[in-house]
Amino acid sequence: MRYHTRKIVKPEDLNPNETLFGGRLLEWIDEEAALYAVIQLENKRVVTKYMSEINFVSSAVQGDIVEIGMDVVKFGNSSLILKCEVRNKLTRKTIIKVENITMVNLNAEGRPSPHGKTKIEYVKDRLSQN
């Protein structure tokens, strides 16, 4: 799993228990999954179709630095199935795991469309091929 984005937990990210609000964490995960899928599929028209059971393993508090990891579970026909782990950057303690985030590649009409991808690609390799 590669950890791409880091976030610092700010006062506005806290719930009444003064730990990281679950909804904020899910927002960060959804954005990260969308970014990951847009880059992998080379298409901005990608939407979240499905997110599996989420498991809040531990919490984070104000000032914690968290990092968001993504990995590919499967390249489907129009779908890209991802899994995600968010952990504390400094202690490596897991905060949340999501085993299946299904993103769907759309065409200009907003319908599912084959993306033609079969493996993870890196932007630097794409650029060196030009």
Ligand SMILES: CC(=O)SCCNC(=O)CCNC(=O)[C@H](O)C(C)(C)COP(=O)(O)OP(=O)(O)OC[C@H]1O[C@@H](n2cnc3c(N)ncnc32)[C@H](O)[C@@H]1OP(=O)(O)O
């Ligand atoms: C980044 C964001 O937050 S986006 C905003 C939130 N998301 C949305 O608004 C999406 C709203 N949903 C939709 O527009 C539609 O459901 C669509 C276009 C995504 C999919 O439409 P469907 O008619 O279900 O498409 P279809 O049945 O052809 O399936 C498309 C793919 O999704 C997969 N899929 C469909 N339903 C599910 C499901 N419940 N769980 C997991 N995968 C699913 C299919 O297996 C298929 O994958 P494949 O092509 O790799 O085999």
